[in-house]
Amino acid sequence: xxxxxxxxxxxxxxxxxxxxxxxxxxxxxxxxxxxxxxxxxxxxxxxxxxxxxxxxxxxxxxxxxxxxxxxxxxxxxxxxxxxxxxxxxxxxxxxxxxxxxxxxxxxxxxxxxxxxxxxxxxxxxxxxxxxxxxxxxxxxxxxxxxxxxxxxxxxxxxxxxxxxxxxxxxxxxxxxxxxxxxxxxxxxxxxxxxxxxxxxxxxxxxxxxxxxxxxxxxxxxxxxxxxxxxxxxxxxxxxxxxxxxxxxxxxxxx
Amino acid sequence: xxxxxxxxxxxxxxxxxxxxxxxxxxxxxxxxxxxxxxxxxxxxxxxxxxxxxxxxxxxxxxxxxxxxxxxxxxxxxxxxxxxxxxxxxxxxxxxxxxxxxxxxxxxxxxxxxxxxxxxxxxxxxxxxxxxxxxxxxxxxxxxxxxxxxxxxxxxxxxxxxxxxxxxxxxxxxxxxxxxxxxxxxxxxxxxxxxxxxxxxxxxxxxxxxxxxxxxxxxxxxxxxxxxxxxxxxxxxxxxxxxxxxxxxxxxxxx
DNA sequence: CAGTGGTCTAGACCACGTT
DNA sequence: ACGTGGTCTAGACCACTGC
Numbered sequence: 001x002x003x004x005x006x007x008x009x010x011x012x013x014x015x016x017x018x019x020x021x022x023x024x025x026x027x028x029x030x031x032x033x034x035x036x037x038x039x040x041x042x043x044x045x046x047x048x049x050x051x052x053x054x055x056x057x058x059x060x061x062x063x064x065x066x067x068x069x070x071x072x073x074x075x076x077x078x079x080x081x082x083x084x085x086x087x088x089x090x091x092x093x094x095x096x097x098x099x100x101x102x103x104x105x106x107x108x109x110x111x112x113x114x115x116x117x118x119x120x121x122x123x124x125x126x127x128x129x130x131x132x133x134x135x136x137x138x139x140x141x142x143x144x145x146x147x148x149x150x151x152x153x154x155x156x157x158x159x160x161x162x163x164x165x166x167x168x169x170x171x172x173x174x175x176x177x178x179x180x181x182x183x184x185x186x187x188x189x190x191x192x193x194x195x196x197x198x199x200x201x202x203x204x205x206x207x208x209x210x211x212x213x214x215x216x217x218x219x220x221x222x223x224x225x226x227x228x229x230x231x232x233x234x235x236x237x238x239x240x241x242x243x244x245x246x247x248x249x250x251x252x253x254x
Numbered sequence: 255x256x257x258x259x260x261x262x263x264x265x266x267x268x269x270x271x272x273x274x275x276x277x278x279x280x281x282x283x284x285x286x287x288x289x290x291x292x293x294x295x296x297x298x299x300x301x302x303x304x305x306x307x308x309x310x311x312x313x314x315x316x317x318x319x320x321x322x323x324x325x326x327x328x329x330x331x332x333x334x335x336x337x338x339x340x341x342x343x344x345x346x347x348x349x350x351x352x353x354x355x356x357x358x359x360x361x362x363x364x365x366x367x368x369x370x371x372x373x374x375x376x377x378x379x380x381x382x383x384x385x386x387x388x389x390x391x392x393x394x395x396x397x398x399x400x401x402x403x404x405x406x407x408x409x410x411x412x413x414x415x416x417x418x419x420x421x422x423x424x425x426x427x428x429x430x431x432x433x434x435x436x437x438x439x440x441x442x443x444x445x446x447x448x449x450x451x452x453x454x455x456x457x458x459x460x461x462x463x464x465x466x467x468x469x470x471x472x473x474x475x476x477x478x479x480x481x482x483x484x485x486x487x488x489x490x491x492x493x494x495x496x497x498x499x500x501x502x503x504x505x506x507x508x
Numbered sequence: 509c510a511g512t513g514g515t516c517t518a519g520a521c522c523a524c525g526t527t
Numbered sequence: 528a529c530g531t532g533g534t535c536t537a538g539a540c541c542a543c544t545g546c
Binding site: 037038039053056067068069070071072073 | 511512513514
């Protein structure tokens, strides 16, 4: 047999991938350890390079392993941040109770915000829809990047109508104490209600580069809209999150 | 040149993938349309089979396209459900306001719940932690599957302490009018607060089969814990969602 | 510089869906 | 029967990492 899959069992690359996965689960390889490389697998299983490669790619696309060019394939580490969707924007806070997934609570982690840019620009169509703006109205776009332990984990762009924020500190890189929402309140547009919408998909090539994502890591797309008491949408914040770096949490009453 | 990447530009497979992606974005290929196959790309771009294949695999891993064995590679359709995390469990409801991503509001969609099983079993460790149960206490496990238009989109397993629910309708497949939470209320353990925790990652092989996921589709892992007024956790619901089928939405006050 | 993963070629057989 | 994607082989050159 030169090639082709012969009998009714599982594929060769799956057999190899399963063996490696089992070894990881069994603790034979721990997070950060180097897995057998392409050459090792070719020798051990008597397969061609591409087959060994595909086996390793299975583990990568499952998010279990991560290839580093010129170095090897390594077992991935999962140390997510916990992002509390509601408490971070509200005051009321009920007691704790055990959490399901253990996670670092933003303590002892080196989080840096960088790459802040603020521009006035034309309003993208889908943003105009949500903010209820006409075609010719412009918006203030505030972009930021969150970097955790040297790796970017979140990209954020916030859109606010120029008709609301013009002349305020919101159009400055430093929006002042209390941030954008405090300034909105001073302008008579205090956010009273929020809506967060969440999707998840594989990243585009650009997103993967910007967030330096390992292959096999999806992203969260989060879009938060802030409404005033009167029901007007005054801010839309579009975010892209490294899904491997976050646990999203929402606490609410019945 | 027999092989190898020559100059400083983008890879061949990326060039092809980018061209196809642009054509999709431009509307030349619409959702459900068949894309050029491996043979077409080999001829059009003068590349080897594996290179054409890798170009198509880029689109699949981005979730843009989907391969059907023996038929071709097709542009994916994205028609997600909207799951309102808070309103579905609370009464208060403020007005609408435009939503960012258009989505079907659970209307006009054929949603079926099947595969209901209810068992009494030993408590998995991580569930015991959250429910605050000792090792020998047992739980009632209620599993369900949601099927949308013939495709499974959500797997759910709910755990409740036997010491709380024994003898009630909760241990029956049909938990009665108002469901599990109504029964818990009757038992004096009315849920007053909820916590939902969300992660996203690529599916395991098993999850991909159970949800019949196309390659390149991540899953949401959602864990909801229900607390009584006194702060006791009385239910933990672990869910696996097809991320391509859902938009998660949380509305809350400042 | 030796070894690693990343890309690429030019063939092959197979299971599957459509015709 | 034919074309499709899925798997597999046995080679190759390249860029990068780590010693």
